[in-house]
Amino acid sequence: MDSSTIETIYRLRHGQGWSIRKIARHLHLSRPTVRRYLRSPVVAPTARPRQSKLDPYKPLILELLERDPQASAVVILQHLQEAGFEGEVTILRHYLKTVRRRPAPRAFLRMESAAGDRFEVDWGHFGSLHYEGDARKLYAFVLLECHSRMLYAEFTHSQCFETFARCHIHAFRRLGGVSRQIWYDQVMTAVAERDGQLIRFQPRFLAFARDYGFYPKVCHARAPWEKGKVEKAGVGYLRQNFWPLRRFRDLADCNAQLRQWLDQVANCRIHRETRQTPQERFQPQALRPLPMLDPDYRDSTTALVQKDLRLHFDGNRYCAPARFLRKRLTVKADSHSVTLYHGRREIVRYPRCWRRGQTLGAQRFERELLEQRPAAKVSQAQQYLITCLGPVAEDYLRKLAQTDRSLSRQIRELTDLLREYGPDAVRTALEKAAQAGAFGSDYIANLLWQQHRPRPLEPPLQLKDPTLNTLLTDPLSLLEYDALIFENKEKEEEEKK
Secondary structure (H helix, E strand, O other): OOOOHHHHHHHHHHHHOOOOOHHHHHOOOHHHHHHHHHHHHOOOOOOOOOOOOOOHHHHHHHHHHHOOOOOOHHHHHHHHHHHHOOOOOHHHHHHHHOOOOOOOOOOOOOOOOOOOOEEEEEEEEEEEEEOOOOEEEEEEEEEOOOOEEEEEEEEOOOOOHHHHHHHHHHHHHHHHHHHHHHHOOOOOOOEEEOOOOOOEOOOHHHHHHHHHHEEEEEEEOOHHHHHHHHHHHHHHHHHHHHHOOOOOHHHHHHHHHHHHHHHHHOOEEEEEEOOOHHHHHHOOHOEEEOOOOOOOOEEEEEEEEEOEEEEEEEEEEEEEEHHHHOOEEEEEOOOEEEEEEEEEEEEEEEEEOOOOOOOEEEEHHHHHHHHHOOHHHHHHHHHHHHHHHHHHHHHHHHOOOOOOOOOOHHHHHHHHHHHHHHHHOOOOOOOHHHHHOOOOOOHHHHHHHHHHHOOOOOOOOOOHHHHHHOOOOOOOOOOOHHHHHHHHHHOOOOOOO
């Protein structure tokens, strides 16, 4: 700093009492600079330049750069070492920054598109979402209508072609049409190969563009300014205005908040260049119409149903009915659902699970498989009886299993009795039969029949001797005689067979 400026700082500070902030504003200096010269007003002497190891070799460096201006520091160092240079590459790199010819700044023409003429598309990476410890990368698909700056964005966990196409379709439907051109950078889902101005697009992408009637255009390599509107007013604006200070539960919540932000903030703001809101400037009638039906661009693959009824897709296991065991099913998925197909027929649909290592549908299809097995049916019938009748049924069935009767037939007949007479009556009959040691559905049926069809009371027998009529006898149960009669009948039937 020259001495006159230092004197001015002292005069304003100590003569007129100005603050350091006011002096810095008046002289267009920083406040630390003003403080430094107030503490030490003497200008420090200029240090003499030190001699560098590289000084004797600078003419050789300039000669090498004339031969090849793009030669790297490592290559130049090899030639210097042959000439006797003993320094490191770091000092050479610092020197090369000062002598290389910097390209002249480029001037650009601002391009303004007509309504409905041009969309620009780009991807942005936004870290990842966590699902109870399972991380999924998060990407933002951004499409901008260049005339109005109307913005569409959607978060995804994938950048595959199917997701790329679905995001286009969602944007077209949201905007109500498609533009004449859509500009991209060299994304692999669109560009298969490029040699200068010659571009070979992916066949599937060309078919998609033909279906929706737009002309794809690709920017040059390392030339983001060719689609600068979506770079700055799309991905950059999304990253600066939407992303900070937000929390998301899952992908659906992330997109729900994004749609709200698009409707209430992004497309309602007054743009600083157009001086209009994107919604006011947008002209949907200028866009090309869309086809009546959208093609199916869900993620699609085939998977084999294993012996445990499971097939693997996207890190999870999805169950299928047992009749498709060892068959290959088609799996189609989007951000909301995973659907299994056999041929063209839909079998089952699951909600999309973004966690990994999960099993979906096992309870349903394993239960169906158990119901198809006879042993399982018996087991379920036993459980049904125990649930309806309580512990007395469990004890009765355990003792019934020790007899030589057909257990499945007995359970079936007891279930029929339960439906006919109700749980209270059957439970009472089971208790009486268990006390008498009579185990069989026929005993229970007889008891229930007697309870619901009681015999009329017969008058007591009058004996000739009046003293005998006054005698009391112990109450007797005829269940033991009934069991004996039924047992003899069963033996007779077996002997006849």
